[in-house]
Amino acid sequence: EAQVTQNPRYLITVTGKKLTVTCSQNMNHEYMSWYRQDPGLGLRQIYYSMNVEVTDKGDVPEGYKVSRKEKRNFPLILESPSPNQTSLYFCASRLYSGTSYEQYFGPGTRLTVT
Amino acid sequence: SQKIEQNSEALNIQEGKTATLTCNYTNYSPAYLQWYRQDPGRGPVFLLLIRENEKEKRKERLKVTFDTTLKQSLFHITASQPADSATYLCAPRGDYGGSQGNLIFGKGTKLSVKP
Numbered sequence: 001e002a003q004v005t006q007n008p009r010y011l012i013t014v015t016g017k018k019l020t021v022t023c024s025q026n027m028n029h030e031y032m033s034w035y036r037q038d039p040g041l042g043l044r045q046i047y048y049s050m051n052v053e054v055t056d057k058g059d060v061p062e063g064y065k066v067s068r069k070e071k072r073n074f075p076l077i078l079e080s081p082s083p084n085q086t087s088l089y090f091c092a093s094r095l096y097s098g099t100s101y102e103q104y105f106g107p108g109t110r111l112t113v114t
Numbered sequence: 115s116q117k118i119e120q121n122s123e124a125l126n127i128q129e130g131k132t133a134t135l136t137c138n139y140t141n142y143s144p145a146y147l148q149w150y151r152q153d154p155g156r157g158p159v160f161l162l163l164i165r166e167n168e169k170e171k172r173k174e175r176l177k178v179t180f181d182t183t184l185k186q187s188l189f190h191i192t193a194s195q196p197a198d199s200a201t202y203l204c205a206p207r208g209d210y211g212g213s214q215g216n217l218i219f220g221k222g223t224k225l226s227v228k229p
Contacts, residue, residue: 004157035219041221042219042222043158045216045217101207103158105158105159108155
C-alpha cells in the first residue's frame, strides 16, 4: 500500500529536549516536505527536499532542521523545542517530475512542548 | 506577498444540496491549483487539480472551476451527503520548489452536511 508514515503520532516533551520526528514514504517520491498546522493559520511549509541531499527552507523554518540522506526518509529535527512549536505536524511526498502533482500526506504528529 | 483566502470558515448545508466553496488568491498567478479534503486529526487527501488553461474539471460529484481573471477557484459538491462533512483546503501552486512548485494552502472551509 502506498503510504507516508510518521513516528511518533503523539509526543509530549519539555522545553529544550532535542527530538526527532521520522517520516518515511514507499512510493519512490523525490519531493518530500514538512508542514505544521495551527488553528487559524492553516498549513505552513517548514522545509522541503527535492531529492537526496537537496533541502531548502519553506515559510517557517526557524527552530527546525531536516536531513535527506535516503530517498525514502525525511526526518524533522527540533534541536531545542520551545512551547511555540506545539503544533500538528505533517510530512508529505510527491513525484518531482511528470504531470502528477498530487501530494500524499502522512497521518500527522501531534507535538506538545511544555 | 502571495495571499490565499477561503472566504468561509464554515458552511452548513442540507443533504442533497450543492455545496459551493470559494478560494481567492492575490498578488500572483498560479500555474495550477489543487483541492484537498481533511478530516479531523488526519492528513489532507488530494481531490482535484486544475491548471490555468482549464476552465473546469470534474470528478464524480465534484467540480472545480478556475477563473484566472477573477483570481478565483470554486469547488462544488453536488448531491451532498453527510459523509462529505470535512474541511476542504484550496492549494494554489507557489513560486518556489522546483519546476512543479510548492503549494500554498488556504486555511480551509469546514463543511457540515446535515441529514
